[in-house]
Amino acid sequence: MFGFLKHKKNNAVAHIPKLEVDLHSHLIPGIDDGCRDMQESLTLLQAFESLGYKKVITTPHIMFDTYKNTRSAILRGLDTLRTEAQNRGITMQIEAASEYYLDEGFLSLIKTNELLLIDNTYVLFETSYMHRPVQLEEIIFEIKASGHTPLLAHPERYRYIKDPQLEYNALKNLGVKFQINLNALNGHYGRQAQKNAHFLSTQGMIDFLGSDAHSIKQVQNLSKVFESQAYQEIYKYNTIGNNALL
Numbered sequence: 001m002f003g004f005l006k007h008k009k010n011n012a013v014a015h016i017p018k019l020e021v022d023l024h025s026h027l028i029p030g031i032d033d034g035c036r037d038m039q040e041s042l043t044l045l046q047a048f049e050s051l052g053y054k055k056v057i058t059t060p061h062i063m064f065d066t067y068k069n070t071r072s073a074i075l076r077g078l079d080t081l082r083t084e085a086q087n088r089g090i091t092m093q094i095e096a097a098s099e100y101y102l103d104e105g106f107l108s109l110i111k112t113n114e115l116l117l118i119d120n121t122y123v124l125f126e127t128s129y130m131h132r133p134v135q136l137e138e139i140i141f142e143i144k145a146s147g148h149t150p151l152l153a154h155p156e157r158y159r160y161i162k163d164p165q166l167e168y169n170a171l172k173n174l175g176v177k178f179q180i181n182l183n184a185l186n187g188h189y190g191r192q193a194q195k196n197a198h199f200l201s202t203q204g205m206i207d208f209l210g211s212d213a214h215s216i217k218q219v220q221n222l223s224k225v226f227e228s229q230a231y232q233e234i235y236k237y238n239t240i241g242n243n244a245l246l
């Protein structure tokens, strides 16, 4: 059973692959609300490695008002992080993209064609939790027009989603991929987010699973998530793309 968990339900045996790639986290020290210093970043990387991850694609925030990170600042931070990780004997691959907040700054960034992508393909983006952006469809269209695939971070967390069936379907029909946060499955972000994550799972709408790790607790909690029924059921209904990013 090396590398696999076996899940038996209704006489059916599903093979649940070990998650080897994380594609959403905040591990570059000091540039957003994630790790505050290099020591903390290395602690989180070591924790990912002990869970069996082989690659993390870390995604610092870019927000016009709050986190004015640039492509070059993120890539410089990645360089330093890689060097320090290597010095600590961490062998996991480390890459960087960004989690783009959907604001006026983002629209102009798309046009520069300098977005940091996941796997040269996906633009990881988030929106306000409370208010559905009026330009949502327009920006999704712009991402696609630039030749990339929009990947919505933690769709389960947006409180403006009132009719999950209708609203998630509408986004899916526009070609948006969904990444849910693993810790949403254990209620870390509240009951509504947990319920939405379950809905997305049973509807087969989940494309990727992310840690969205800002601190060590969120990585440590993953081992419990991996043992949960909610996690194992994801593989009954969804095709998860994480390991294809290795």
Ligand SMILES: [Fe+2]
Pocket (backbone or CB within 6 Å): 024, 025, 026, 099, 153, 212
């Ligand atoms: Fe995030």
